Amino acid sequence: MFLRRLCQSVFNAPFPTWTALAFALLLMISALPAKAVSLLRDPDIEYSLQQVAKPILNVAGLGNSIKILVVNDSSLNAFVLDNKHIFIHAGLLMRMDNADMLRAVIAHEAAHIANGHLARRHQNIGNARTVAGLGVALSALAAAATGNSELAAGVAAGVTSSASRVFLSHTRAEEASADKSAIQYLVRSGTDTQGMVQVFDLFSGQELLRPERQDPYTRTHPLTRDRLRNAKAAATAYAGKAKDDTSADYWFHRAKGKLTAFMRSPKWTKRTLKESPSEDIRLMREAVMHHRQSNSSKAIATLNRAIAKRPNDPYFYELRGQFQIESRQVGAAVSSYKACVDRARNNALCQGGYGRALLAAGQTKSALRALEKARNLDFRDGRILRDLASAYAKNGNAGMASVASAERYALQGRLKDAGIQAKRAAGLLPEGSSGWRRAQDIILAAKRAEKKKR
Ligand SMILES: [Zn+2]
Structure with missing residues (x-):
């Protein structure tokens, strides 16, 4: 009753009041921070996903050029923004049951890349x-995910509203083409196409919900009866022809097992420990459970049993380093991360952890070396950039500390703050040096965003 009266009085109000209200709303929306989208960076999970994806990316002709990244979001979604990354929400990973489902999702997104569906978006999102x-x-993406539409996206990200509308969503024709290619990829890589039907089942019924209650996947990848029918037909046609791939299952359950152990309650983890398909995954999950219950000695002892089962596996050492650094055993953490680096020399997140441990141990010069290497291997990790800024500062290089801070803000989409830091960096660094050029890139991006906002 009260609501209706309010609406009436607004619509009956003279023109200036109505405009003022709309303006106030606009201000309110632009003042609200877009829901933070952050990447969940974990070397173990990323390596595991890459192992599951590899055969699909190979038959799609995309080889090693695509990185699978996890978005820290509990809703169901997967998407592509450029030709280099496939993004999967943690929520979707946790809801899937097997490697075939994950491969179906990756195959579909890979097909959007391979079939060139991103070309029309590129001019809008920068490089x-x-x-x-x-x-x-x-x-x-964060603004689009709030469901509040083009306005929020345009305001928060500095892109125009028409850009945000085409930003993530695909046309029905693109969906049909991506499904068709995805089925080919699944068949050619020996994957059971039933996984695709299972993925559609996860979303079935969603199109009946109001848009704001749908998972973002349904909004960005319109589900139609045709899509489901084609997937079912493929599953029937290729039934029994898939290769048994125990390694894909292992890596799927390792990624999901670690993710759920960190994201769901320790109680839940305890209840589901026996479902872990292999002993080392079970021990790793149990160790995370103890760690989250602040029982660090039990966590490390349990993890050491997993390490004994796979002594050459870099990522169990990385996890041990995390446990140790979080329980202030800095010296031990340095050794654990070193073990990871020795086994996965070009893994940026292992290098980053090693640098962080060295920094905590007060070895600032070696820390800077490790963190610079980590940054050069991978620019997408906010934590590496934060530690790198601190390592530069401790080594007396204020200019490069500002570059690293500027890059971290830019990664979070905080382009205004990024611009301020980048300007400071440009004033401190020799003109034309690589740090100076990186600062210029960010100054330019910040300027563009500012201009689009006006
Ligand atoms: Zn799609």
């Missing part, structure tokens, strides 16, 4: 191969 580009893309 996501740079920190600033990825940051703009992620913040536009």
Whole structure:
């Protein structure tokens, strides 16, 4: 009753009041921060996903050029923004039951890339191969994910509203083409196409919900009866022809097992420990459970049993390093991360952890070396950039500390703050040096965003 009266009085109000209200609403929306989209960076989970994806990416002709990244969001979604990354929400990973489902999702997104569906979006999102580009893309995504539409996206990310509308969504024709290619990829890689039907089942019924209650996947990848029918037909046609792939299942359950152990309650983990398909995954999950219950000695002892089962596996050492650094055993953490680095020399997140442990141990010069290497291997990790800024500062290089801070803000989509830091950096660094050029990239991105906002 009260609501209706309010609406009436608004619509009956003279023109200036109505405009003022609309303006106030606009201000309110622009003042609200877009829901933070952050990446969940974990070397173990990323490596595991890459192992599951590899055969699909190979038959799609995309080889090693695509990185699978996890978005820290509990809703169901998967999407592509550029030709280099496939993003999967943690929520979707946790809801899937097997490697075939994950491969079906990856095959569909890979097909959007391979079939060139991103071309029309590219001009709008900047170059996501740079920190600033990825940051703009992620913040536009954050705004779009709030469901509050083009307005929020345009305001928060500095992209125009028409850009945000085409930003994530695909046309029905693109969906049909991506499904068709995905089925080919699944068949050619020996994957059971039943996984695709299971993925559609996860979303079935969603199109009956009001848009704001749907998972974002349904909004960005319109589900139609045709899509489901084609997937079912493929599943029937290729039934029994899939290769048994125990390694894909292992890596799927390792990624999901670690993710759920960190994201769901320790109680839940305890209840589901026996479902872990292999002993080392069960021990790793149990260790995370103890760690989250602040029982660090039990966590480390349990993890050591997992390490004994796979002594050459870099990522169990990385997890041990995390446990140790979080329980202030800094010296031990340095050794654990070193073990990871020795076994996965080019893994940025292992290098980053090693640098963080060295920094905590007061070895600032070695820390800077490790963190610079980590940054050069991977620009997408905010934590590496934060530690790198602190390592530069401790080594007396204020200019490069500002570059690293600017890049971290840009990655979060905070282009205004990024611009301020980048300007400071440009004033401190020799003109034309690589740090100075990186600062210029960010100054430019910040200027563009500012201009689009006006
Ligand atoms: Zn799609």
